[in-house]
Amino acid sequence: MHHNAPRCTTSLHNAPFMSSNLYIPKTCQQCGNLFTARTTVTKYCGDNCAKKAYKARKRQQKIDASLQETKEQQVMQQVATTSSDSLSNKDFLSVTDASKLMGVSRWTIQRMIKRGQLKAVPFGRKHIVARHQIENLFN
Ligand SMILES: [Zn+2]
Numbered sequence: 780m781h782h783n784a785p786r787c788t789t790s791l792h793n794a795p796f797m798s799s800n801l802y803i804p805k806t807c808q809q810c811g812n813l814f815t816a817r818t819t820v821t822k823y824c825g826d827n828c829a830k831k832a833y834k835a836r837k838r839q840q841k842i843d844a845s846l847q848e849t850k851e852q853q854v855m856q857q858v859a860t861t862s863s864d865s866l867s868n869k870d871f872l873s874v875t876d877a878s879k880l881m882g883v884s885r886w887t888i889q890r891m892i893k894r895g896q897l898k899a900v901p902f903g904r905k906h907i908v909a910r911h912q913i914e915n916l917f918n
Pocket residue numbers: 807808809810811812823824825828
């Protein structure tokens with residue numbers, strides 16, 4: 780612990796250096812005025828401009844967020860409409876499509892296929908169900 784003592788004096792000695800009087804010529808990013816900054820990270824000539832810039836940034840973030848939201852909603856709507864459209868136009872359905880069309884779970888469809896209640900054609904690892912096969916179920 781005694782060892783540390785000299786270091787303390789050194790850091791004390793350095794202290795005036797640390798808060799050296801920096802004068803960095805800068806242009807305010809908010810109002811464009813020239814000013815002298817005391818730190819390298821200062822971007823604005825004063826509190827007013829810093830606040831204004833902060834508010835503007837917040838506003839922009841809000842706009843971006845709402846734009847993003849509308850975009851997502853549009854995509855979701857598109858997906859919803861296209862999928863329901865294509866479902867009613869498709870003659871051949873995947874198990875997932877068939878389950879959506881019938882309003883049951885995929886497992887129910889798969890069970891029905893296994894039991895032979897619903898005719899399906901193996902298509903790779905998937906099963907394709909002909910639309911009329913589903914309609915036949917209700918005949
Ligand atoms: Zn300014």
